[in-house]
Amino acid sequence: MSDRIDALARRVVNDPHFLASVLWVYARSEGVDDEDLAGMLGCPVSTLAPLALCRRPRPEPPFFQQDVERIAQHFGIRPETLAEIVRRADALAALQRGAEGDRGFLMAARDATEEVNHEENRT
Amino acid sequence: MSERSGALSRSEELDLYARLIEGDPTAPSDLAVTYLDRLTEWLIRHNPGVDPHDCATAAEDAILALIKNPRSYKSERQTLEVYLRISALGDLRNRLRSEQRYRERRVPLDVVELSPDARKYLWDVVGDPALIVEKLEDVDLATIRANLQVALTEEENRVLELMTQGERRTEAYAAVLGITHRPVSEQRRVVKRVKDRIKKRLERAGGWSE
Known part of the structure; x- marks a missing residue:
């Protein structure tokens, strides 16, 4: 596969439209490299970039399974592994998101407390 | 998946486009694999004075834009490849314009010469039947500038913009040249001199027609 396809796949790792975002999150969280990932999926490393440029499977049933099977069939990879990777990345x-929400909630609560204390000190 | 080295047939192209519209998750990948290299090489070939990295980015932008908004392409108007070329040229033009705006070096137009590459580029663009535009200056003004191997002054750039827009009023040119305070007869002389200078350069490059 061309270097340009590799570059484009890298460019979209933060774009949730593409499967690249899922593969990147999974690889980072599990500490696996391209060779590990390709081995798990049952494909050569050169398949990862075009695979990453697929649209991310829709989360709703029955589309999720349909999309995963379509991608797996197209690239000759293991559908159950791809499904597991997508679910893990989604989780x-x-x-x-939950952690960020908690952090935001805690920060808001702390700000509110500081504001009350500030008001009490003024009075 | 198998790599494709050549352009798709019309029916293959329409099939790929239909898969994009229908939401086939593998269609974006096939689109990129089919067209990215070809589009990038085409841009580099037709813009010899432009950084190949900018050409590659413009090609990526065009493909990503089509993936995100496939209905922007009207299959009855042109082939998918021509659409992508026009879209990528537009992206490249915007990129060059942006760079031009921030270019530090300002060299007056009359102290530079055209390069042989610029002539080749201009000839290639005019001669390419894939482009569905008729006037060269409408195709890629920023690229023409880049290929003139000059950094126009801000005023000269704006004069060239007005010329390509078909502006004929002396006062419009006088305004961009900052000479509206001078007598009208002098404004006309200065405007004509600047326009003639720019036209002469473009004529020599084969890129200007009244």
Whole structure:
């Protein structure tokens, strides 16, 4: 696969439209490299970039399974592994969103407390 | 998946486009694999004075834009490849304009010469039937500038913009040249001199027609 396809796949790792975002989150969280990931999926490393440029599977049933199977068939990879990777990445993203939400809530609560204390000190 | 080295047939192209519209998750990948290299090489070939990295980015932008908004392409108007070329040229033009704006070096137009590459580029663009535009200056004004191997002064750039827009009023040119305080007869002389200078350069490059 061309270097330009590799570059484009890297460019979209933060774009949730693309499967690249899922593969990147999974690889980072599990500490796996391209060779590990390709081995798990049952494909050569050169398949990862075009795979990453697929649209991310829609989360709703039955579309999720349909999309995963379509991608797996197109690239000759293991559908169950791809499904697991997407679910794991989604779960991690949800956890991260939750953590950020908690942090935001705690910061808001702390700000409110500081504001009350400030008002009490003035009176 | 298998790599494709050549352009798709019309029916293959329409099939790929239909898959994009229908939401086939593999269609964006096939689109990029089919067209990214070809589009980038085409841009580099037709813009010899432009940084190949800018050409590559413009090609990526055009492909990503189509993936995100496939209905922007009207299959009855042109082939998918021509659409991508026009879209990428537009992206490249905007990129060059932006860079031009921030370029530090300002060299007056009359102290520089055209390069042979610029002539080749201009000839290639005019001669390419894939472009569905008729006037060269409408195709890629910023690229023409880049290929003139000059950094126009801000005033000269604006005069060139007005010329390509078909502006004929002396006062419009006088305003961009900052000479509206001078007598009208002098404004006309200065405007004519600047326009003639720019036209002469473009004529020599084969890129200007009244």
